[in-house]
Amino acid sequence: MTLPDQSALSRRDYIRALVAVGGASALSACLDAVGSDDGPDVPSGTDNPASLPDRQHAWNDALARDDDGNVQLPDHHVLVALSLETEVDDEARETTEQALRTLERAYEWGHEGLVFTIGYTPAYFDRFEASPAEVDLPEPEPLADDETPEYDEFDALLHLASDHPSVVLEAEAGLFGERDRVNGLEVETDLTGVFDRLDDRRRTGFIGEGLPAEHTDVSGVPDAVPEDAPFFMGFRAGFTDSQATEDRVTIEDGPFAGGTTQHISSMAINLTQWFDQENHYQRVSKLFSPEHADEELTGSVGEALGASSGLTTDRIEATEVDAREGGVVGHAQKAARAREDGQPLLLRRDFNTVDGDQPGLHFLALQRGIDHFVRVREAMNGDDLDVATANNGILHYLFVDRRGNYLIPPRPLRALPSADPTS
Amino acid sequence: MQETNAINRRTFVSYTAATAGVLALAGCADTDGTDTDDTDTDDTAEDDLETMPEFLEVEDPPDAVYVPTHREAMRMLEPVEAGDMMVAPMLSYPHPFWIVAGTGADSLERTDPEDDRGVHMMFTVWDRETGVVLPVDDGAQIQVERDGESVGSPVSPWTMISQEMGFHFGDNVSLPEDGTYTVEVTLPPLSTRTTGDLEGRLEESATATFEFTYDDEFRHEVVGGVEYFDEDIWGERGALEPMDHGEHGHGDDGHDHGDHDDHGDHEEGHNHDHEDHDDHADHDGHDDEHDHDDGHDHGDHDEHDHHAVPYSALPEIDAYPGTILVDPEEGDVPDVTEDLPESGDARFLATVLESDHRLAEAEAYLLVSPRTPYNRVPLADMSMTATVERDGEVLEESALEQTIDGTYDLHYGASVPELEAGDTVTIETETPPQVARHQGYETAFLEMPLLELQVPEQ
Incomplete structure (x- = not known):
């Protein structure tokens, strides 16, 4: 891959573009750009990887929180698509496990180091002629009338996340034989020979206050993206009270107890309409609820909401009436109708992207079973609501082009699990 | 003289009175409230003509349908098939429009083009079998491409109404440079309740593709073709006639726009001289295509290739x-x-x-x-x-x-x-x-x- 032209981009965009390109030369260019041959000072990981939580998705305790107590995801993300190159056997499992442990030894589990998961698709489990035992993991399918997505039909996916762009690049390079050392630690085992990377399925992104506004030189990202917005759509997300807990999304029974399922939908977002054509009142109505807009509950980027999305039972239950009598419903209020006993079903770890040089979102959600995701998406579709599509939350602005379902096994089973590891 | 020049450049029909007839107004109930205040016509940057003409506004228009300041010019493209539907694309220059979301005071927002280089892209969709125009928002999408590369993000065009085009889908689309563009339109299954000959139909998603060239010739045609009206009638209650009267009716004679001549006869106590509107003799022939003869000689329209595009008029x-x-x-x-x-x-x-x-x-x-x-x-x-x-x-x-x-x-x-x-x-x-x-x-x-x-x- 060719490296981006440094002279044509802002520093942040250049680094973002390097993460998007990936590989050893992008890594060294990234280290140059951050101004140090050795890169940033990154804390090392643990000598005893077995001491890490059994749940691969147990990130929250290791992540920072904002002043309101909302969990903050790392700034930089890479999704590495993997195709299995070998038979699944003990040797391949051992290689995989040792390669992943190398990352855990090299990097502290957290923002300054690295957090990651590896997940497996239904296509991976096809070789066992069985679905993973006691896990709801169907093949991906379209979840709305107006979409014709492609599907993640490769075998596995690594999700790498860090506040340091050079760390996600280096970790990936180390796993695929492009780097002898990761954070100073020698790479003895990598994934070469077990997995091939699918470069054209590699996805990248970012999250965090101000990052979206750094990308206004990308076509389709208007100057109107607020300076302090953490997401492209201009508002905070991931409010504590609208996120499922890690417990809530963890598989409780069967051989994969301690694991979770992951759905990733990748989509383009039309920000031109969102920012240049609509007003703040309309954006708040469509993203949260008309009452959020009427009562000015959000502040300019959602900061006034604190740790709560402000979705009271009343506001959730008002969805149908808001549609019929107000002509608009909010995305958040509508999706919250899928809550179970008042509890959200999804733990969102989504992030924005400019992959393909246009603004988008990789919507990564964890849930106990994919059926929970489908339930939320159906609530979001709002086919039952008497409202114009353009005013039906944010559907008008989103264009899903890819979906994938994954099992994130518990850490002890993360290396090439069979469909029923207990048998 | 500056002003006169500005007018001529923009093919003002005329700046004198007595030319209202050229408007072919479809109904004109009231002359009150016409605002002839100081809307400047001479502060236009000349180079605007290249890509986007001046958008003149009516001050304090009535809370009702009113005569706009101008007639938009557009290029109509050959309709294309999309499954059981037809899509008729129309292109104009980027211009402001208003979007509606909800019911409150802030629910109406004027939106101005982000960029003066580009088009106001519109299309009308109808069922091929019944000819019925499909006037609802079920989530149509477009993607503009050039040489196989996406130009900008995908767009869900707005559902819109305009006096000239009736119901259509549309949005302003920025175009980085001159060239030939391809547009893919995706129409989702119709989720609105259907009855009669439409019942159980249009349940499949469909796509259509069309091409257009954005260049000097296009700008000449659509930017140069804007027709500004006499300021005296801006904001009058009334509407422009549809730009194209498809022969494609709904099986009724509701498309006989001769009806509109009759407005003067519907006495509502307005002392309005409707004769003006019937008087086409004053039309000074800037553009015969706009000669909306009230008699509606549909033969006129045979000159264009778009006579089969239905206008979304409901039956009378x-x-x-x-x-x-x-x-x-x-x-x-x-x-x-x-x-x-x-x-x-x-x-x-x-x-x-x-x-x-x-x-x-x-x-x-x-x-x-x-x-x-x-x-x-x-x-x-x-x-x-x-x-x-x-x-x-x-x-x-x-x-x-x-x-x-x-x-x-x-x-x-x-x-x-x-x-x-x-x-x-x-x-x-x-x-x-x-x-x-x-x-x-x-x-x-x-x-x-x-x-x-x-x-x-x-």
């Missing part, structure tokens, strides 16, 4: 069966849409179909068809509730469901008990039409008070 009153509900004060069914009962300047055709009609089930069927007053453009994505009363007692309160019928096109319907003469039906508009508007429609159909109708004496 006499095309509807059943008992047409009337204004209790008037008592009679009018002849033309303009004289129907109104709310928010929308006209309401409401009829009760007896239980033997195909649209009725066990009970009678209340069909409510709100439309623009002059061009009968359907008003989509409203929500309304009808309350039926007899002798002061409520018989039924029904939410009306948006429906597209193979004969009557867009309407809102509900089952109601069999009604008797003297029963009243009150229409409460909870949500006004959630469709974007071109100039001349943005102040109408927003505040829509209760409308009381009555079953007339037979």
Whole structure:
């Protein structure tokens, strides 16, 4: 891959573009750009990887929180698509496990180091002629009338996340034989020979206050993206009270107890309409609820909401009436109708992207079973609501082009699990 | 002289009076409220002509359909097939329009083009079998491409109404440079309730692709083709006639725009000299394509290749069966849409179909068809509730469901008990039409008070 032209981009965009390109030369260019041959000072990981939580998705305790107590995801993300190159056997499992442990030894589990998961698709489990035992993991399918997505039909996916762009690049390079050392630690085992990377399925992104506004030189990202917005759509997300807990999304029974399922939908977002054509009142109505807009509950980027999305039972239950009598419903209020006993079903770890040089979102959600995701998406579709599509939350602005379902096994089973590891 | 030059550059029809006839106004009920204040015409940067003409505004327009400042020029492309539907693309220059989201004071937003290089991209969609224009927002999408590469993000175009184009999908689309662009249109399955010849149809997603070239010739045609009207009539109540009168009717004669000549005869106490509007002799021939002869010699349109594009006009009153509900004060069914009962300047055709009609089930069927007053453009994505009363007692309160019928096109319907003469039906508009508007429609159909109708004496 060719490296981006440094002279044509802002520093942040250049680094973002390097993460998007990936590989050893992008890594060294990234280290140059951050101004140090050795890169940033990154804390090392643990000598005893077995001491890490059994749940691969147990990130929250290791992540920072904002002043309101909302969990903050790392700034930089890479999704590495993997195709299995070998038979699944003990040797391949051992290689995989040792390669992943190398990352855990090299990097502290957290923002300054690295957090990651590896997940497996239904296509991976096809070789066992069985679905993973006691896990709801169907093949991906379209979840709305107006979409014709492609599907993640490769075998596995690594999700790498860090506040340091050079760390996600280096970790990936180390796993695929492009780097002898990761954070100073020698790479003895990598994934070469077990997995091939699918470069054209590699996805990248970012999250965090101000990052979206750094990308206004990308076509389709208007100057109107607020300076302090953490997401492209201009508002905070991931409010504590609208996120499922890690417990809530963890598989409780069967051989994969301690694991979770992951759905990733990748989509383009039309920000031109969102920012240049609509007003703040309309954006708040469509993203949260008309009452959020009427009562000015959000502040300019959602900061006034604190740790709560402000979705009271009343506001959730008002969805149908808001549609019929107000002509608009909010995305958040509508999706919250899928809550179970008042509890959200999804733990969102989504992030924005400019992959393909246009603004988008990789919507990564964890849930106990994919059926929970489908339930939320159906609530979001709002086919039952008497409202114009353009005013039906944010559907008008989103264009899903890819979906994938994954099992994130518990850490002890993360290396090439069979469909029923207990048998 | 500066001003005169500016006018000529923009093919002002004329800056003197007595040329109103060229407008071919479709109805013109009122001359009050015309604002002739100081809208400057001479502060235009000359280079605007290249890509985007000046957008002149009417100061303080009425809360009603009004005559805009200009007639937009556009290029019509050859209609393309999309499954069982046809898509007719139309391209104009980028210009402001108004989007509607909700009911409150902040629910209307004027949106200006982000970029003067580009087009206002529009398309009308209709069912090939019935010719019915599909006037609802079920989530159409477009992606503009050039040399196989996406240009900008995908877009869900807005549903819009315009006096010239009627109901259409559209948005301003920025184009980075001159060249040939490909547009892919995706139409999702129709999720709106359908009846009659449309029932059970259009349930598949469909796509269509068209191409266009953005270049000097295009700009010459559409930017140079803008027709500014005499300031005296800006903001008058009335509307431009549809730019294209498709022969593609709904099986009724509702497309006979000669009807509009009659507006002067519908006395509403306005002292308006309608003769002006019939007088085309003053038309100074800037552009014969715009010679909207009130007699509507459709032969004219054969010169263009787009005579088969239907305009989204709903049928005229006499095309509807059943008992047409009337204004209790008037008592009679009018002849033309303009004289129907109104709310928010929308006209309401409401009829009760007896239980033997195909649209009725066990009970009678209340069909409510709100439309623009002059061009009968359907008003989509409203929500309304009808309350039926007899002798002061409520018989039924029904939410009306948006429906597209193979004969009557867009309407809102509900089952109601069999009604008797003297029963009243009150229409409460909870949500006004959630469709974007071109100039001349943005102040109408927003505040829509209760409308009381009555079953007339037979």
